[in-house]
Amino acid sequence: MTAVILIAVLLLAPAFGASADNLEVPLRRHIEFISSPSLLGRAAGSAGEREAAGYLYDELSKAGVEMLSDREGSTFSVISPAGDTISSCNILGIIEGSDQVLREEYIVLGAHFDHLGYYSVNVNGTPTPFIYPGADADASGVAALIECARLLVADAPLLKRSVIIAGFGATEAQFAGSRYFCGEGFGFNDRIRLMVNLDMLGKCSSRNPFEMYTSIPQAELAGLTDYVNLHESTTIRPSRHSGVIFPSDCLAFTGAEIPALTFSTGISREYRTVRDTPDLINYTGLEAETLYISSFVKSAAIKDILFVKAGEGTEDKVYSFAECDVKPQFFRKGEASFMSDWVYKYLKYPKSALEAGIQGKVTVSFIINTKGEVTDVTVVDGVSEALDAEAVKVVAASPKWTAGQIGGHKVCTKLVIPVEFRLKKN
Numbered sequence: 001m002t003a004v005i006l007i008a009v010l011l012l013a014p015a016f017g018a019s020a021d022n023l024e025v026p027l028r029r030h031i032e033f034i035s036s037p038s039l040l041g042r043a044a045g046s047a048g049e050r051e052a053a054g055y056l057y058d059e060l061s062k063a064g065v066e067m068l069s070d071r072e073g074s075t076f077s078v079i080s081p082a083g084d085t086i087s088s089c090n091i092l093g094i095i096e097g098s099d100q101v102l103r104e105e106y107i108v109l110g111a112h113f114d115h116l117g118y119y120s121v122n123v124n125g126t127p128t129p130f131i132y133p134g135a136d137a138d139a140s141g142v143a144a145l146i147e148c149a150r151l152l153v154a155d156a157p158l159l160k161r162s163v164i165i166a167g168f169g170a171t172e173a174q175f176a177g178s179r180y181f182c183g184e185g186f187g188f189n190d191r192i193r194l195m196v197n198l199d200m201l202g203k204c205s206s207r208n209p210f211e212m213y214t215s216i217p218q219a220e221l222a223g224l225t226d227y228v229n230l231h232e233s234t235t236i237r238p239s240r241h242s243g244v245i246f247p248s249d250c251l252a253f254t255g256a257e258i259p260a261l262t263f264s265t266g267i268s269r270e271y272r273t274v275r276d277t278p279d280l281i282n283y284t285g286l287e288a289e290t291l292y293i294s295s296f297v298k299s300a301a302i303k304d305i306l307f308v309k310a311g312e313g314t315e316d317k318v319y320s321f322a323e324c325d326v327k328p329q330f331f332r333k334g335e336a337s338f339m340s341d342w343v344y345k346y347l348k349y350p351k352s353a354l355e356a357g358i359q360g361k362v363t364v365s366f367i368i369n370t371k372g373e374v375t376d377v378t379v380v381d382g383v384s385e386a387l388d389a390e391a392v393k394v395v396a397a398s399p400k401w402t403a404g405q406i407g408g409h410k411v412c413t414k415l416v417i418p419v420e421f422r423l424k425k426n
Contacts, residue, residue, distance in 0.1 A: 204285025
């Protein structure tokens with residue numbers, strides 16, 4: 001009997017291993033369906049867009065995501081440039097966090113499922129549709145969204161914050177879906193700590209590298225990206241850029257003063273053409289990107305390093321660096337000056353760490369209160385007891401800053417900085 005059970009387990013093992021380790025197959029399946037000719041380019045308000053929305057709902061449900069909308073989606077209307085009323089929808093789900101307090105804070109992971117539709121040309125007197133498949137724009141983002149959701153569901157017990165999975169409709173119609181979400185479609189904007197936008201991820205190559213675009217200060221992202229690089233097994237890392245690579249759904253969130261970023265491989269030669277087909281997608285690259293993004297979102301849902309209120313600060317409310325109209329200043333300069341003119345000027349390499357050959361990057365968070373004082377200095381990611389203590393010591397000894405402001409009022413501001421200890425060769 002034992003031998004029979006063992007044989008059965010061995011026979012089943014490859015199937016489970018393939019589904020867990022190889023994402024290329026489901027990613028390809030999602031893209032081929034969403035960009036299939038039968039959906040006629042899924043223009044905003046069309047039957048093809050509704051079919052894509054239904055597919056996303058079904059896949060998220062099968063992945064174990066708790067759905068917040070029904071299969072018809074969270075519906076809204078928008079007026080097209082031609083003056084027509086377009087009816088579209090958003091598909092929303094949630095992966096709830098496990099922390100009794102932080103579960104009420106949200107990370108939004110989103111992509112849009114609509115595209116340009118098609119145009120008709122008479123060929124030998126017969127109307128012939130020329131379809132914009134949108135395999136990269138943005139079936140690739142939706143495919144990554146589905147598989148990221150599946151991975152996050154598997155890690156749900158580890159998540160402290162809740163993750164909202166959002167599929168946006170009518171992005172090609174003035175970003176109507178994401179604007180509706182940030183307006184009346186969700187209702188808890190003050191609890192959103194970060195929006196992660198997925199748009200055009202299918203062309204990973206030297207010409208179209210995997211990149212992250214954001215207006216969030218690099219120092220605030222450093223702790224999170226460093227954590228992902230240190231603790232997660234990823235085969236690809238995005239380069240980081242300031243600003244927006246192209247108009248996308250992240251703009252609705254930044255317009256609502258919600259920190260947002262976009263993962264993308266950028267605009268390809270096939271962008272907005274009938275040649276944007278599934279056979280030109282780099283599925284190996286897309287798999288690696290999906291694994292990185294899921295790790296990034298998981299880390300944002302776990303770590304206390306991005307856009308969160310301090311537990312016991314000197315004031316009731318603590319804002320992130322990105323939220324300030326007027327950023328905190330160190331002697332009328334920015335955080336880079338604090339690092340060069342203070343931290344690295346007075347930082348001393350602990351003798352015990354030096355003798356043991358220990359080096360690394362200590363990520364430290366701290367709060368600048370309304371008086372400009374540095375308080376609540378905390379190690380977010382440490383290296384060793386000696387290096388951690390030295391990093392905290394030099395940051396805590398900082399002279400006063402000029403406090404950050406929002407709406408003309410001084411506020412408490414949280415910063416996150418990497419303090420690097422590096423040994424030099426003889």
